[in-house]
Amino acid sequence: MKHIVSHKNPDTDTIVAAITYAKLLNKQGIEAKPVRIGVLNKETEFLLNKFNVESPELVETLPEGTEIVLVDHNEKSQSIDNIDELNLTGIIDHHKFNIQTSGPLNIRAEIIGSTASIVTKLYNEAGIEIPKVDAQLLISAILSDTLYYRSPTTTEQDRQIVQDLNKIAEFEDLEQHSLDLFAAKSNLGDIEVEKMIKLDYKIFNFGGDDYAIGVMETTNAQYGINRKEEILDKLKEIKKNDNLKGVFYSIVDILNEENTTMTSGAEELELLKTIFGAQIKDDMAYLGNVLSRKKQLVPKFEAHFN
Numbered sequence: 133m134k135h136i137v138s139h140k141n142p143d144t145d146t147i148v149a150a151i152t153y154a155k156l157l158n159k160q161g162i163e164a165k166p167v168r169i170g171v172l173n174k175e176t177e178f179l180l181n182k183f184n185v186e187s188p189e190l191v192e193t194l195p196e197g198t199e200i201v202l203v204d205h206n207e208k209s210q211s212i213d214n215i216d217e218l219n220l221t222g223i224i225d226h227h228k229f230n231i232q233t234s235g236p237l238n239i240r241a242e243i244i245g246s247t248a249s250i251v252t253k254l255y256n257e258a259g260i261e262i263p264k265v266d267a268q269l270l271i272s273a274i275l276s277d278t279l280y281y282r283s284p285t286t287t288e289q290d291r292q293i294v295q296d297l298n299k300i301a302e303f304e305d306l307e308q309h310s311l312d313l314f315a316a317k318s319n320l321g322d323i324e325v326e327k328m329i330k331l332d333y334k335i336f337n338f339g340g341d342d343y344a345i346g347v348m349e350t351t352n353a354q355y356g357i358n359r360k361e362e363i364l365d366k367l368k369e370i371k372k373n374d375n376l377k378g379v380f381y382s383i384v385d386i387l388n389e390e391n392t393t394m395t396s397g398a399e400e401l402e403l404l405k406t407i408f409g410a411q412i413k414d415d416m417a418y419l420g421n422v423l424s425r426k427k428q429l430v431p432k433f434e435a436h437f438n
């Protein structure tokens with residue numbers, strides 16, 4: 133049984149890719165099931181409830197030798213804890229690659245806005261009809277990962293795939309659906325601050341040191357900014373406890389396309405000024421129209437440190 137593994141701090145794209153890719157394999161007569169290694173975010177929870185889809189099973193580790201395929205990630209630090217004991221046979225992803233494997237594997241990687249777009253192409257290449265609910269999920273993941281085409285990671289293919297999928301999914305108003313998803317994601321209630329920071333959070337090695345970058349994509353940036361004091365305290369604490377060189381937390385205002393970033397200290401703030409020409413005010417860095425960690429934040433950090 134192949135286990136389709138979504139990434140840590142899962143987002144809608146990785147969960148939808150795991151569910152729909154496992155189903156595609158099932159339709160091809162291959163035993164497969166999706167798994168997740170973290171709590172669903174509010175957006176994904178809303179989506180699965182709306183279309184009455186079961187959440188992938190939550191696991192911490194898998195039995196030694198289990199065959200796995202990674203979706204929407206390829207770095208071990210973002211994957212299941214005992215990955216080195218498992219039989220990794222495939223990766224479907226749209227991120228930069230940073231993995232060393234002990235055996236050969238099937239890799240499908242593209243420069244495209246979402247892993248869900250790639251899974252749609254795999255369905256089409258296999259000549260297998262996409263069930264309506266899967267078309268609904270795939271569209272949702274593409275709209276989510278591209279921030280309704282606002283992210284610079286968006287490609288013409290993503291738009292075309294959504295148009296084609298919508299012949300099956302039949303959303304009357306795609307933009308309204310994206311707003312519903314973003315509203316669900318933005319509704320954080322009184323979530324504990326560390327959980328909030330780590331909802332969408334990745335560790336990167338820049339120039340030999342580990343840095344963490346958390347992102348809050350939201351239609352209600354004020355919610356995050358109002359919690360500034362506790363966020364700043366927590367970022368310092370995480371830096372110390374998790375042995376990081378720096379922690380960044382970007383509040384991405386999806387509708388106004390603005391990035392406000394908080395950091396674990398003054399040095400990190402200074403770094404943002406150097407790398408991004410950020411304006412610093414009230415202990416926060418204003419980065420302007422920087423919406424994508426993958427395409428805008430990480431490459432600039434790497435260029436700076438290398």
Ligand SMILES: [Mn+2]
Binds near residue numbers: 145204226245277
């Ligand atoms: Mn993705």
